[in-house]
Amino acid sequence: MKANVGGIDKVARIGAGVVLIGLSLAGMIGPWGYIGVVPLATGLMGWCPAYSLFGIKTCSTK
16 A cells, blocks of 8 residues: 555545544544544555545655
8 A cells, every 4th residue: 555645635535434433432423423533544645545546646656
């Protein structure tokens, strides 16, 4: 798996994932908020399968 998620994208994904999971744990948005695990995981890994599928890359090239 080659990294395809850049810095700002990572921060946004991690933030969105944490917020969704937190809201779900607080009972504000219901159990569907646990979908926040997906952006949280892709942000932490630095790799997104959907980006690979569509050929998108937001990280800098080395």
